Amino acid sequence: MHSDGVSGVEVKRVFIGAGCNRIVNNVSWGASGFVSFGANNSVAIFSPKSAQILTTLPGHKAVVNCTHWLPSTKFFFKAKQLEQHYLLSGDADGTIILWELTLVDGKWRQVLQLPQSHKKGVTCISGIIVSQTEAIFASASSDGSVCLWELVFPLRSGGECKVSCLDSLSVGSKSMVALSLVELPGNSEQIVIAMGGLDNKIHLYCGGRMGKFVHACELKGHTDWIRSLDFSLPICINGEANNIFLVSSSQDKGIRIWKMALCGSMSNGHGTYRKEEISLSSYIEGPVLLAGSSSYQVSLESLLIGHEDWVYSVKWQPPLKSVIGDEYYQPQSILSASMDKTMMIWQPEKTSGVWMNVVTVGELSHCALGFYGGHWSPNGDSILAHGYGGSFHLWKNVGNDNWLPQKVPSGHFSSVTDIAWARSGDYILSVSHDQTSRIYAPWKVEASLKDGEFWHELSRPQIHGHDINCVTVVPGKGNHRFVSGADEKVGRVFEAPLSFLRTLDNATLQKSGSGDNVLTDVQILGANMSALGLSQKPIYVQAARETPEKNGIDGLDTLETIPDAIPTVFTEPPIEDQLAWHTLWPESHKLYGHGNELFSLCCDHKGELVASSCKAQSATVAEVWLWQVGSWKAVGRLQSHSLTVTQMEFSHDDNYLLTVSRDRQFSIFTITRTDAGEVSYSLLARQEGHKRIIWSCSWNPHGHEFATGSRDKIVKIWAVEKGSSVRLLMTLPQFASSVTALSWAGLRDRRNDGLLAIGMENGQIELWRLSYNRADDGSIAAPGIAAALAVRIDPFICHATTVNRLAWRKNEEGHTSMQLASCGADNCVRVFDVTVSS
Template identity: 70%
Template sequence: MSSSADVKASARRLFIGAGCNRVVNNVSWGACDLVSFGAQNAVAIFSPKTAQILTTLPGHKAAVNCTHWLPSNKFAFRAKNMERHYLVSGDADGAIMLWELSIIDQKWKHVLQVPQSHKKGVTCIAAIVISDRAAMFATTSSDGTAHVYEAVLPSSTGDECTVSHVESIPVGSKAMVTISLAQLPGSAGQIVLAMGGLDNEIHLYCGDRTGKFMHACELKGHIDWIRSLDFSLPVCTEGEQDGLLLVSSSQDRGIRIWKIALRDSAAGNRSASSIDEINLASYIEGPVLVAGSYSYQISLESLLIGHEDWVYSVEWQPPIWSSTERMSYYQPLSLLSASMDKTMMIWKPEKTTGIWMNVVTVGELSHCALGFYGGHWSPDGNSILAHGYGGSFHLWRNVGSDFDNWKPQRVPSGHFAAVTDIAWARSGEYILSVSHDQTTRVFAPWELEASHNGASWHEIARPQVHGHDINCVTIIKGKGNHRFVSGAEEKVSRVFEAPLSFLKTLNHATSEIFGFSEDCQTDVQILGANMSALGLSQKPIYVQAPHAREMPERTGTAGLDSLETIPDAVPVVLTEPPIEEQLAWHTLWPESHKLYGHGNELYSLCCDHEGKLVASSCKAQSATVAEIWLWQVGSWKAVGRLHSHSLTVTQMEFSHDSKMLLAVSRDRQFSVFSIIRTDTGDITHRLLARQEAHKRIIWACSWNPFSHEFATGSRDKTVKIWAVEGESSVKHISTLPQFSSSVTALSWVGLDWKQNSGLLAVGMENGLVELWALRIVRTEGTEVPKVSASLAARLDPLMCHISTVNRLAWRTSVKAEDLRTIQLASCGADQCVRVFEIDVE
């Protein structure tokens, strides 16, 4: 490479790990067989077939509360020939967005922000597809109104989808949290809208596509908040549409099924005679619903009791194509409910008595979940998906042929709060991430025989499940077993060591790529770890006898039935990517040491490249608290306290020869320390230089892998390059052009040692990432080197984070000649861990 200007880079997305916002009504399963959910301010899309998050859509300025597909799973029968599908999303500020997915090339487009959005957070979105060209959707909000909109779907390729506001319905001071729409059978164009919320009643409104939704009646019976409502499609008896079914669920733990039947028709008489035959079915007449010239009798069809806690969602099974000529589909009498009691249930009426019974129960997750926030059918009715309090997904598929046999399936996973730090394993086998959701997670590419596209990334372990928000992490480099140190909102750093179960699992995951690491200890005596009663310390589970090392190798779902009866964790060797139930309890690492010394909560950690020293810093408002502590790996003794800064040290990094430690701080200064190792193994240190470098907080720093230059990035939107000269001074040698936002993350990777060239990844507060090609040129007769810098790539905003990039990390374990393709990991405040593959040209 003659100059950095020759270097261009292109990026493609390898992996996104993200958890679901813990909000009811957040998830929607579309007719296109993709699932949408809110992940912080982004709308994330995942494919249940591959268990991978495909993309995140930027645009919302607040947390995404609700998503809903047009057409959703309920209208999959109408979507056979649709080239474009749409997605409606609502956020905590009341904004509603419309997105378009082109089915052929899987490209996304932001269509519009819906007019007349809400003044406060959106709580629910529901929709119906009226025809191939028209759909209606309705939204509820905590601002005391419900809005109804009409969407005109384009028929030809060039046309745009348009949305018009049809009606605003004031609902009073008690907010509505759920809504459902349906077309009334028999009447031309009459639409019924049901709402429920904090006043324990279901409110029905009638109207048409022109608006004028009039309050029709209330349905009473529930004794706590209404949490979910869902209309069926018209139910057919002997080929005639004779009514709708409405299901409601509540915090009173009950589910009610209401029948809405045409009054003055043969269909109504027929339904009455059939009710006489089914004498056990409860039949309580309710109010009459008048819509235009038609009237409908509402009756309580059934009351379903079975859940032991709030029932957050109920949903009818999507319609199925019918073989009869008169109707193109029929509505199965099958319901899915999801509850805070950690179960989902499928309900069906018995054939003989007509009494609704619970026929399938899945869940019962013992320790893992704190209940389900919602449940959804797949469009074909063979899979069911729940999302839980811990941001997690749970998917079951009916794999039985003659009888129901629901088995857990793989799903994407990730953090459900800001991801604060990431680190690559020393040989690049996996990424370790930590988050304010109080967990540490391991993501790795897993070679699966079934996939021909190489390895797909999955979460393979959750080493730490903690009682504090975790701020920082570092993996111990150098030889020996896998170890890491994490720091959280407490004054203690914790050291964790990989158990035997993880080492064997890692071998299964990466055998095609890495093989078992030679420098790993094969005589590890710890199988796994248990949580203590208060959940703040992870105790080791030891190998009791030689034969105990032959642990059972379990495939993804075996052995979960016995969770209730086993109080302790069971370390498991995984032969395929684990599901949430296994991750949450059976993949913990034991805690080997606690490092005491800091006066405030931990903020930053780093390890030298030989794996002998760890540096730590904490939040600080004074010089005495802002000191950096050095810890000796192995003995874990404090071997140094470095004084230089007066406010929090935000990031530290050892130079690649481990002879210097660079620290940057909120006090706008950086420090460079010389780390001196004596022959006796003692560590001494000396402050080489301290300098005010930027006008605002310095967030990030990174060393040149080939020599003693480093970069600093600041809130003042600049990145500066510095060179350590001799033993005492640091010179400023270059400033990159000003960035569009605060610089919050930096990572420098070497490309060509002879040319002293590399790539600097720059992450910003707005979520964007840029790659800069840097080349350090030293000319004879001059002390200060020159920097040749050029922009190598600006990553597509659709690939980047939605909010602040907290950390960037290059996977630098690959050999020098392989550096035409290199991987970059990033984490951010948008709950995401991302891995990009960068091709250098």
């Protein structure tokens, strides 16, 4: 996907990193082969084949709770002729949106928003395909209602979809959180909907395709909330496919399989069961369900016990193609996912028919914190879980029930507050309110695979007990270092361990330390988290060679110990378990001095000074501290603002420090360094720049001009003149939303041109082309500076809410296109390729 500008600027999506909302019905695997999930208030789509997020769909105003594909994997055999697939997404405000994906070109469009029928959040959406052009789906909400809808697809591409509400059921104060629909065997005009929720019972409703649904019966047995329900397709027993199975799971840790067998009208009138047929897999007789002219005996087929915690999801394996003909049949195989950090596959034993757990995955992980849902791939050879940490876990059956972990996309599961490029431009570092920092890089595959760069998460340097607000990478020679600031008063300095440097070499196909030859000096292999502290302790190269002692007494884990991290060099992108445990960076220093939570950080271009600010409501707390890189001593306290300094940046020659603040002022400090390495500073200018908070600022890479952006929706361009005063050069036309992020890049070979990236509270990013005339003394001469909108980036590759930070990659020689990284409150990190042609 890309956006074309009027002035020869083209923008393409390179990478999207995002974590999954921690909500149970959030993920759906479609017959299209793609997986959908809610990432904050956008719907993200990822391809399990490439482990890349392909796009995000903007449109929801609240957090996305659930997504559901039509056709889902259960109906992939009915999807063969379809040119479009559809996706439903429901949010915490009760809004449901229908999206259309055209398979040929991968283009998405928002078809419609369903008429508002839910007053509170949508908890679950489930649907079935009843013909080539028709689907029926149900939506449940925490307002205690369940709605049934009919969706008619267009016969040809470009036609319109029709959605109508068939019925709305009020299920009372205890809302439903699980739904499943089925067409009854022997009577496809009749549809049964099963719903379960907070009253521990499964309610079955029956109705025709045209409307009203009536309560048919309820199934009792579970002793806690029902969390998941799934009907099978008809299962053939004794040559007749008149049986449907319903599987249910609950917070009582149990899974129940219910059988619905056709008796009544189609059979001999006496019911097909005779009481004397009692075997081990016998049923416990339940209610009879009446649907139209048919009746169905419901019985408990099996109770599956094996999980040690709440079972959040159960799913029948999608149908398989039979050996003869073009028929498909329902395999007797169920996938369950639980908060006990495992997924299990259950199948009946060949001889006795007793259901057994045949596969268990996930039990070795000590960091997944439980699974919220499990999903089958369309052909049943892969299973996907999403977990409490916003993470995905994918296993593939590589033969003979040997299930091996596969690569998946990953990302933050809370607002991403700051990003920075490595000084080499090899990776980006992001920090988030999910209390982690993460490193993403393109994993350069063999040249023969010509489908571009695939980015992956390489490392999770910091895992912390506080929300992280800001980060800065320290440029300059030597090892990779960064400083981060969180909701604590301390800045923390981290240094890359040997294991990371070697992994980075593998990712970038370079040799040793990216040209700086740092590998020889690095004695720290990795880092370990102390069980009760927040500091990440170094693991030294020497110590790692000796055998580590076992934790606890006789190797038993006690509460005070946590498993030892094993710093690992990766030759392919690491998966969640490895990232969360074996890729930590050691902390080398703490910066004490601020009176409140840290809010912003920046480093100069030589890598000698770091500036930091914290949340403030008075002038004394609002001072900016300067730290000397290396000794990490505080070498300055700059006073000028009366409220939080929201962003800071050193000019590209490091002579000035620009700060902007909630107090609507900006300040320019002159920074001078003596040969002895001492730093002195003075306030050159302070003035009110805007009518509201100034959120962001950025210097022109080729001069002493800078831009400021504010909540008043205005961007202004200023210049420092003759080192003594500041002049307003121009004000850009008012934007549609508050300006929250700015980043100014120079264009190669054109000193008097620049691109200003502008990010807004509504998630939009615009690139503006700036051209200026310079006089001989370097100042801006008349007619001054000209600005034109170069490109408005396509909303499908932009953020869905506030853009928190924008950062251009330093344009190294040899890079033809420029790269822009962005992060936002929609949990996403994004990288764009920007090509300037004219």
